């Protein structure tokens with residue numbers, strides 16, 4: 523088999539809507555939402571035909587590269603942009619034309635957007651006053667929201683007297699004070715340094731557990747945040763929804779090469795399917811047979827036909843280095859080694875894979891000379907078939 527396209531294609535992947543949404547009415551519904559900015563030749567389709575449902579208590583991450591439409595989806599839900607077509611619903615209520623303040627949604631953005639001249643407590647009280655919550659109740663609600671983010675002692679400070687991480691906690695408290703059924707977070711950790719991001723990620727995980735009824739939509743381009751926080755991940759590409767599934771499913775059996783690479787980086791090795799029985803696949807890499815996993819979705823079926831070009835998705839930690847010529851190994855050559863503390867990233871070329879570099883993460887500090895010949899194996903339990911198209 524030459525790898526020349528045969529005209530046959532793998533069945534297209536239909537994004538599955540799984541998790542809590544299967545069993546309960548959605549709190550958030552995007553129904554074929556399209557948003558276009560500008561007109562005529564200058565038109566930009568920021569979001570195209572976007573359909574997604576989020577259930578009560580569910581957290582969905584919108585993950586994708588810059589410009590893929592994530593923020594536009596969030597703005598359409600919050601009411602900051604009006605869809606060109608399609609509709610947005612909160613519960614059973616169509617809110618497509620409703621002003622933002624009438625939607626009752628909590629919103630947290632990257633830049634905190636606190637009022638600089640207002641004390642922390644007044645910032646948090648802002649949404650409550652706007653909703654004419656009785657004055658006697660406001661104090662208790664502000665304290666409750668500040669306690670949720672561990673900032674109860676800071677009510678009298680001004681935002682400029684707080685660190686970036688503390689300001690973001692206040693922005694979260696302000697969003698929570700109105701006790702929203704829906705919380706939108708747009709890259710809330712992007713402005714923080716790496717260490718603080720880690721801490722805040724832990725706090726957001728805790729907060730999520732403390733709000734079991736709140737539906738959350740979390741926009742990020744950071745796959746680590748999406749994996750840590752989300753029940754499901756919606757992967758965006760070119761203004762469209764590319765794939766949506768549980769974080770675990772997308773990681774373990776990515777339905778497309780784009781999602782495989784975007785979610786955690788993956789080696790995508792061109793191969794040809796030889797035979798599939800159940801979920802056990804026999805593939806050929808440059809004529810050499812390899813055993814792999816042929817994933818099947820929970821819903822639907824992927825017919826892995828013989829002779830079709832596909833990719834073998836092998837995460838760097840699953841690639842095994844052996845002595846040259848070891849049984850079942852490919853001959854490979856070291857390109858570079860980068861020590862990362864607890865692991866070393868080794869980049870290799872493989873004789874049978876022309877033009878493809880393979881990354882392997884091995885434990886510890888592994889020094890190898892560039893150009894040295896080694897063996898490399900792709901264990902079947904760490905090698906998953908991904909459609910080529």
Ligand SMILES: Nc1ncnc2c1ncn2[C@@H]1O[C@H](COP(=O)(O)OP(=O)(O)OP(=O)(O)O)[C@@H](O)[C@H]1O
Nearest residue numbers: 559566567568587588589590591592593594595743
């Ligand atoms: N107000 C606007 N006018 C014109 N085009 C816009 C406007 N806002 C966004 N766009 C365009 O729409 C597309 C999607 O933008 P969006 O902000 O939704 O992407 P994103 O995935 O959130 O990106 P990032 O991660 O960089 O924030 C981009 O091509 C962007 O340039």
